[in-house]
Amino acid sequence: MAVRKKDGGPNLKHYESPDVVALFDSVRNWLTKNAKKHVQADPPTNKALATLACQLMQFQEDSLGKGATSPPMTRIPAKLFADYAPGGALCQALAIAYRTKAEQSWRRFDFQSPSRVDKNVEMMAVVEQTLVEQNFLTFPVIYIRDDVDKLESARLTDIAQSHKATITSDPKQATHIIHPAPPPLPDEEWLRPLLKKDKQVLVHWWYYPDSYDSWVSASEVDEDPEPPPEFNKQWEVNARWLLDLEIYNEWMNEEDYEVTERDSSSPGQGRRRSIQKGKLHLADDVRCSLDESGKRKGKRKRSPSPQDPAKKRKGRGRLAKKRRDDSE
Known part of the structure; x- marks a missing residue:
């Protein structure tokens, strides 16, 4: 009998599968054209984008999910992370992530360090605001x-x-x-x-x-x-x-x-x-x-x-x- 997931984190095996990684090709192409300033120093691969999407979803579960204490914002709906269309919700979210990384002069994304939690929450708040402005989220x-x-x-x-x-x-x-x-x-x-x-x-x-x-x-x-x-x-x-x-x-x-x-x-x-x-x-x-x-x-x-x-x-x-x- 099938077993229900125990939490709202991402299914890592799903995002590691070649056919799902291939879906990020349209996302990568869009970022290369529309967020060039923030990704050109270290151009992402499809696999890197899939990993980053998983990290964002896991951060939501850890810091904004059911077990979080006094979460500062509501979780961004999971379905928006499955929007692989060029310029879609996932593109917008990853573009904000790379822009934040560049503006904060981060060498890498870090969603595990306690010292980075507040900055990551601020980044997710900007993602939410952008999705609202682009009519992906109401x-x-x-x-x-x-x-x-x-x-x-x-x-x-x-x-x-x-x-x-x-x-x-x-x-x-x-x-x-x-x-x-x-x-x-x-x-x-x-x-x-x-x-x-x-x-x-x-x-x-x-x-x-x-x-x-x-x-x-x-x-x-x-x-x-x-x-x-x-x-x-x-x-x-x-x-x-x-x-x-x-x-x-x-x-x-x-x-x-x-x-x-x-x-x-x-x-x-x-x-x-x-x-x-x-x-x-x-x-x-x-x-x-x-x-x-x-x-x-x-x-x-x-x-x-x-x-x-x-x-x-x-x-x-x-x-x-x-x-x-x-x-x-």
Whole structure:
């Protein structure tokens, strides 16, 4: 049976594979043309860029992740590090890294030394600002429904604003509408496929951030990925979407928390299938906004409404793993 990643760090074996290293060719060419001043002294190779991307992601996990104490900023979404398009989010992030290295007169990047942490955090803050200016990163505009408990609403407002989201009193202006949190879910594990490649499938684990996505053997996955959700849709999610943001310091995957009008009896439980007998039974929805070339993929089919996970669904079986261990 496939094993979930234990943290939000990068998959080093994935980034060391020749086909993934080759994806950095477009990134290297863009940097050579558009950040020439900062890379010409030591022109990077594809492998060096792949290593640097991993270092940035690992630094986020170490200094901004779930285990970090009072992280100074929210993690940059993991999906932006998979944007290999020329001039895309990854290009922008690496360009800022090389510019910072030149301006600080660093001989090399160092993400391990305690004395370098503050400077590296400052660099990541500049990366975030650049991604916002280039429209690769936007912060949610959130409307909290009146049926959310008042004390809970105040807490959710504080969480949202501390992560640079905006609170609005007009639901028509919102990118995200927050519903009450559902009852506690069974302590079980759920997933859905994102991308299939040869004998491997990239899967997303429900109620974990996208940085926890991992590759599993295709032999353990009995369905193919579907196209992603609509781009720029207004999301209706339950309050756990913000509560889990506070835990992981990373914007969570909306599909895990989505609420639909057709399921008022069991809001926010999501659409998912279970892990049973070594097979990964997949969620009905798939979030995969970028393929490995950095291009946005097509629209998905309309999905069925959420169901109460406490009710057994025909053909979906029972779960075979614990969902979460907060001691990890």
